[in-house]
Amino acid sequence: MPSPTSSATSSPSGANGTRRGRPGYDQQTVLNIAVDVFNRHGYEATSMGILAENLGITKSAIYHHVPSKGDLLRLALENALGGLEGILDDPQASSGPADARLEFVLRGTIKVLTERLPFVTLLLRLRGNTEVERDAMERRRQFDRRVAELVDAARSEGSLRSDIDPRTTTRLLFGTINSIVEWYKPGGSLSAEKLADDIISMMFDGLHGKP
Numbered sequence: 599m600p601s602p603t604s605s606a607t608s609s610p611s612g613a614n615g616t617r618r619g620r621p622g623y624d625q626q627t628v629l630n631i632a633v634d635v636f637n638r639h640g641y642e643a644t645s646m647g648i649l650a651e652n653l654g655i656t657k658s659a660i661y662h663h664v665p666s667k668g669d670l671l672r673l674a675l676e677n678a679l680g681g682l683e684g685i686l687d688d689p690q691a692s693s694g695p696a697d698a699r700l701e702f703v704l705r706g707t708i709k710v711l712t713e714r715l716p717f718v719t720l721l722l723r724l725r726g727n728t729e730v731e732r733d734a735m736e737r738r739r740q741f742d743r744r745v746a747e748l749v750d751a752a753r754s755e756g757s758l759r760s761d762i763d764p765r766t767t768t769r770l771l772f773g774t775i776n777s778i779v780e781w782y783k784p785g786g787s788l789s790a791e792k793l794a795d796d797i798i799s800m801m802f803d804g805l806h807g808k809p
Contacts, residue, residue, distance in 0.1 A: 628653060628663045629677075632670045633716045641671060641720070642727060668730055671720075675734040678717040681710040682741050696751035697758060701802065703745055704775065705794050711778045712790035719779040742772060771801060 635644055635652050646667055650657040664670050685691060685706035691699055711718050721738060724731045746768045752758040758767070774797060782793065 623653070623655070623663065625663045625673075628660065629670060629673050630716070633674045633720055636671070636674070637716055637719050637723070640723075641731075642725070668728065671728075672730050674717050674720055675724075675730065678710070678714055678721040679734060679737050679741075681714050681718075682707060683737070685710065686741065686744055695757065696748055696755050697802075700745070700748040700752050701798060703748060704771065704801070705798060707745075707775055708778065708794040708797060709790065711775065712782060712784060712793065715779060715782065715784060722776055722779055742768075745771070774801065 631653055632644075632649055635649055639648060644667070646657045646660060649667070649670075650660060653660065664673070685703055688702070688706070690702045691706075693699070721734060724735055726732050726735055746764075749758065749768050749771065750764055753760050753764060753767075778793070782788070784790070
């Protein structure tokens with residue numbers, strides 16, 4: 599006869615023979631898998647049933663970890679945004695020559711993207727259909743504006759070329775870095791450190807004024 603514990607944490611096998619129930623997941627593991635599913639299917643198209651299938655647990659078991667699908671999204675976006683905003687909170691982002699501060703922020707951004715790739719991917723693909731998404735998109739815009747201010751400051755100091763429209767410069771910087779989520783493969787032959795070196799070298803060799 600099953601013990602009360604086993605009957606409370608498991609359910610009959612599914613159609614594929616996989617035991618359904620609530621394995622020893624913690625919230626972070628549930629979140630990691632959910633983010634992967636959101637990125638593959640899209641947040642709106644991902645139902646709690648799809649999440650449960652990918653987790654190998656029942657839908658009701660998910661609620662032991664989070665109150666709703668929206669809370670999974672909120673936690674995922676906080677992971678990405680918290681990392682990015684933390685760069686700007688570092689003293690190195692607010693003291694010294696503007697071009698040095700800009701390089702520090704760009705390197706930090708690349709580091710966050712490579713270390714939290716699935717979470718930042720989700721952030722960059724938001725559509726703004728929910729309040730959680732809209733709040734996250736506004737925080738991301740605030741981050742972008744801070745970086746744009748650093749670009750302007752570096753141009754004013756004469757450390758970046760002034761013959762290129764500043765809006766073009768800013769968009770190219772963001773476009774280059776944000777594209778990482780579409781092609782970079784962690785664990786491959788290109789390390790995160792070498793990636794950052796290559797991108798920074800490409801950016802600043804093209805942006806620094808001519809001698």
